[in-house]
Amino acid sequence: xxxxxxxxxxxxxxxxxxxxxxxxxxxxxxxxxxxxxxxxxxxxxxxxxxxxxxxxxxxxxxxxxxxxxxxxxxxxxxxxxxxxxxxxxxxxxxxxxxxxxxxxxxxxxxxxxxxxxxxxxxxxxxxxxxxxxxxxxxxxxxxxxxxxxxxxxxxxxxxxxxxxxxxxxxxxxxxxxxxxxxxxxxxxxxxxxxxxxxxxxxxxxxxxxxxxxxxxxxxxxxxxxxxxxxxxxxxxxxxxxxxxxxxxxxxxxxxxxxxxxxxxxxxxxxxxxxxxxxxxxxxxxxxxxxxxxxxxxxxxxxxxxxxxxxxxxxxxxxxxxxxxxxxxxxxxxxxxxxxxxxxxxxxxxx
Amino acid sequence: xxxxxxxxxxxxxxxxxxxxxxxxxxxxxxxxxxxxxxxxxxxxxxxxxxxxxxxxxxxxxxxxxxxxxxxxxxxxxxxxxxxxxxxxxxxxxxxxxxxxxxxxxxxxxxxxxxxxxxxxxxxxxxxxxxxxxxxxxxxxxxxxxxxxxxxxxxxxxxxxxxxxxxxxxxxxxxxxxxxxxxxxxxxxxxxxxxxxxxxxxxxxxxxxxxxxxxxxxxxxxxxxxxxxxxxxxxxxxxxxxxxxxxxxxxxxxxxxxxxxxxxxxxxxxxxxxxxxxxxxxxxxxxxxxxxxxxxxxxxxxxxxxxxxxxxxxxxxxxxxxxxxxxxxxxxxxxxxxxxxxxxxxxxxxxxxxxxxxxxxxxxxxxxxxxxxxxxxxxxxxxxxxxxxxxxxxxxxxxxxxxxxxxxxxxxxxxxxxxxxxxxxxxxxxxxxxxx
Numbered sequence: 158x159x160x161x162x163x164x165x166x167x168x169x170x171x172x173x174x175x176x177x178x179x180x181x182x183x184x185x186x187x188x189x190x191x192x193x194x195x196x197x198x199x200x201x202x203x204x205x206x207x208x209x210x211x212x213x214x215x216x217x218x219x220x221x222x223x224x225x226x227x228x229x230x231x232x233x234x235x236x237x238x239x240x241x242x243x244x245x246x247x248x249x250x251x252x253x254x255x256x257x258x259x260x261x262x263x264x265x266x267x268x269x270x271x272x273x274x275x276x277x278x279x280x281x282x283x284x285x286x287x288x289x290x291x292x293x294x295x296x297x298x299x300x301x302x303x304x305x306x307x308x309x310x311x312x313x314x315x316x317x318x319x320x321x322x323x324x325x326x327x328x329x330x331x332x333x334x335x336x337x338x339x340x341x342x343x344x345x346x347x348x349x350x351x352x353x354x355x356x357x358x359x360x361x362x363x364x365x366x367x368x369x370x371x372x373x374x375x376x377x378x379x380x381x382x383x384x385x386x387x388x389x390x391x392x393x394x395x396x397x398x399x400x401x402x403x404x405x406x407x408x409x410x411x412x413x414x415x416x417x418x419x420x421x422x423x424x425x426x427x428x429x430x431x432x433x434x435x436x437x438x439x440x441x442x443x444x445x446x447x448x449x450x451x452x453x454x455x456x457x458x459x460x461x462x463x464x465x466x467x468x469x470x471x472x473x474x475x476x477x478x479x480x481x482x483x484x485x486x487x488x489x490x491x492x493x494x495x496x497x498x499x500x501x502x503x504x505x506x507x
Numbered sequence: 508x509x510x511x512x513x514x515x516x517x518x519x520x521x522x523x524x525x526x527x528x529x530x531x532x533x534x535x536x537x538x539x540x541x542x543x544x545x546x547x548x549x550x551x552x553x554x555x556x557x558x559x560x561x562x563x564x565x566x567x568x569x570x571x572x573x574x575x576x577x578x579x580x581x582x583x584x585x586x587x588x589x590x591x592x593x594x595x596x597x598x599x600x601x602x603x604x605x606x607x608x609x610x611x612x613x614x615x616x617x618x619x620x621x622x623x624x625x626x627x628x629x630x631x632x633x634x635x636x637x638x639x640x641x642x643x644x645x646x647x648x649x650x651x652x653x654x655x656x657x658x659x660x661x662x663x664x665x666x667x668x669x670x671x672x673x674x675x676x677x678x679x680x681x682x683x684x685x686x687x688x689x690x691x692x693x694x695x696x697x698x699x700x701x702x703x704x705x706x707x708x709x710x711x712x713x714x715x716x717x718x719x720x721x722x723x724x725x726x727x728x729x730x731x732x733x734x735x736x737x738x739x740x741x742x743x744x745x746x747x748x749x750x751x752x753x754x755x756x757x758x759x760x761x762x763x764x765x766x767x768x769x770x771x772x773x774x775x776x777x778x779x780x781x782x783x784x785x786x787x788x789x790x791x792x793x794x795x796x797x798x799x800x801x802x803x804x805x806x807x808x809x810x811x812x813x814x815x816x817x818x819x820x821x822x823x824x825x826x827x828x829x830x831x832x833x834x835x836x837x838x839x840x841x842x843x844x845x846x847x848x849x850x851x852x853x854x855x856x857x858x859x860x861x862x863x864x865x866x867x868x869x870x871x872x873x874x875x876x877x878x879x880x881x882x883x884x885x886x887x888x889x890x891x892x893x894x895x896x897x898x899x900x901x902x903x904x905x906x907x908x909x910x911x912x913x914x915x916x917x918x919x920x921x922x923x924x925x926x927x928x929x930x931x932x933x934x935x936x937x938x939x940x941x942x
Binding site: 409 | 627628631670674677678679680710712713714790792793794875877878879880881882889890900902903904905906907910
């Protein structure tokens with residue numbers, strides 16, 4: 158008989174659990190700031206969230222890493238606490254994403270640039286660093302390149318075949334996969350810029366030119382190493398002839414093991430990325446859903462902290478993590494926009 | 508009356524015949540080769556396991572200790588509210604305490620170079636520590652309280668020998684000046700290495716020296732609890748019905764085949780299901796242990812059903828017939844006799860299913876349980892991480908200190924898996940009955 162009673166008790170417990178969970182669901186699901194988006198901006202938002210949690214009065218923000226595209230999808234899902242307040246992006250919001258937001262009622266968005274990030278081509282300290290131009294990088298990494306006036310499959314096997322001063326080792330570059338914002342930025346900043354310097358490419362028709370400029374080689378010389386930058390760092394440590402493409406913050410943290418290849422004579426550094434002389438750098442964004450101001454507790458305070466001098470200024474704690482700060486005027490402007498919720502002007506709402 | 512007599516009609520084999528000898532030798536050689544192959548296979552497996560554990564332990568054990576600096580924090584009456592201790596200016600007290608380490612330089616300013624030696628999150632830790640100690644013992648007001656603060660990650664790595672003194676200055680994160688100051692602190696006897704309890708009590712942090720597994724452990728515990736509450740009763744109910752009551756027809760046969768197939772479905776598929784159905788359709792909260800537990804329950808269900816059916820099948824029919832014979836109803840036969848006898852087998856299967864669920868990462872990533880928060884989750888509806896997703900996130904972090912912390916977290920996870928599997932083995936060997 159005991160067994161039957163135990164079962165009854167168990168069933169009652171299960172029913173109670175379900176009942177309590179449904180009633181809890183009816184209440185507000187969260188009382189903290191929720192941010193999604195780019196894994197490149199993740200460490201910065203993480204740092205601000207931790208600093209924010211030291212201040213009294215608000216729950217610690219939740220920071221989730223979904224990638225820029227995934228973040229946009231969640232962010233533009235709709236208004237209300239079931240959707241995130243903030244999404245981070247390692248590129249600007251696209252027109253299609255803006256339209257998606259508009260369709261779902263997310264019409265009032267503030268775009269904040271929090272700083273810039275350089276993308277570095279790095280090699281182990283045991284390996285050889287050299288100076289390369291973007292045109293030469295295009296020759297080393299594109300699927301098809303100009304050969305004797307014709308566009309043909311990339312024939313270059315070794316760095317020294319591109320320029321005699323380069324190391325005489327086989328080309329082997331680890332880089333991010335197409336789903337990554339870093340890859341998008343690399344293609345835009347290096348491959349597309351580099352290919353334009355060839356008259357053979359210029360002569361091509363529009364669609365074909367885009368294809369030649371954007372496609373990375375797939376013959377094993379450029380290796381997609383997954384989203385995890387630490388993994389690339391480990392590969393470079395193990396093999397001094399291998400090169401890797403990743404964000405400047407990873408190079409900065411691993412300076413004891415890695416060195417950068419200079420691009421057009423400039424090595425990536427805070428100063429060179431900040432003033433634009435290091436050409437492979439990109440802006441980092443945070444998008445704020447203005448409809449959540451005053452609804453999500455702490456959202457405005459979080460933004461105030463994010464855009465304060467101690468945070469994203471030249472001596473702020475984000476710079477310690479590898480972020481490259483904006484100019485004084487730009488920072489003041491971003492701070493004002495963060496506070497007054499100025500709508501973004503990149504696309505015109507229809 | 509042995510077998511020999513049945514062979515009487517046959518001629519006794521001549522064991523010295525070379526043909527027989529040859530065949531015999533071949534057979535023996537085959538047997539010893541098989542044995543050798545088995546030993547080699549086991550040796551390779553053990554070797555790889557040793558390599559794996561060895562590399563994880565050699566990296567991860569470092570993270571179980573933490574270099575700390577001892578600070579004497581003066582509890583000045585100026586900032587303490589004796590009427591209401593909680594309202595005292597703990598931040599100011601902590602700041603002044605940390606400042607006692609900094610010698611005033613010629614210009615009278617605090618030396619900023621020290622700030623890189625102590626953890627950046629250290630001030631908060633000091634504040635928490637003195638607040639706790641003084642409230643527990645108000646007589647400390649006016650005296651000074653000794654607290655330990657974690658060193659920042661670069662100096663923790665330096666103290667542990669990962670970052671070396673003879674490395675050129677431009678190749679490390681710490682400057683020669685800072686090392687000289689650190690040596691000063693060592694000479695004062697303020698630096699020591701202690702067991703890293705913060706690894707188990709702190710939530711996540713961007714500073715490796717402050718980061719702990721408490722949030723991941725709690726998130727995993729919550730998700731497993733939800734998983735158990737859902738999958739245990741449903742799993743047992745399904746198994747009892749299929750094994751004891753269901754008619755044997757093509758429908759139940761199809762159900763059986765499907766359950767067995769479900770056990771082999773990759774876990775990420777359950778994650779996609781959770782994302783599409785639980786989050787997008789039912790609108791349950793993202794990143795919550797509730798949803799994590801539900802997804803893990805889907806994954807664990809087939810394991811529990813299969814284990815329960817095997818345990819029920821192992822109960823001899825005579826017990827059912829005996830119970831039936833003294834007038835028990837089919838329901839009573841199951842709940843009074845068969846189920847209690849099968850319970851040890853069921854529990855073993857459940858624990859093994861739970862252990863698999865504990866280590867599962869992919870479905871949790873899909874429903875967003877890889878999020879950062881310094882808070883610990885308060886309920887199953889809060890956004891949370893789990894132990895494996897915490898490992899995933901730490902592995903992705905650029906700071907040097909997270910390399911050893913990732914390995915340490917793996918050791919903790921393996922520890923829990925080992926404990927669960929040991930419990931399962933204990934239950935099986937001690938409680939299970941053999942007929």
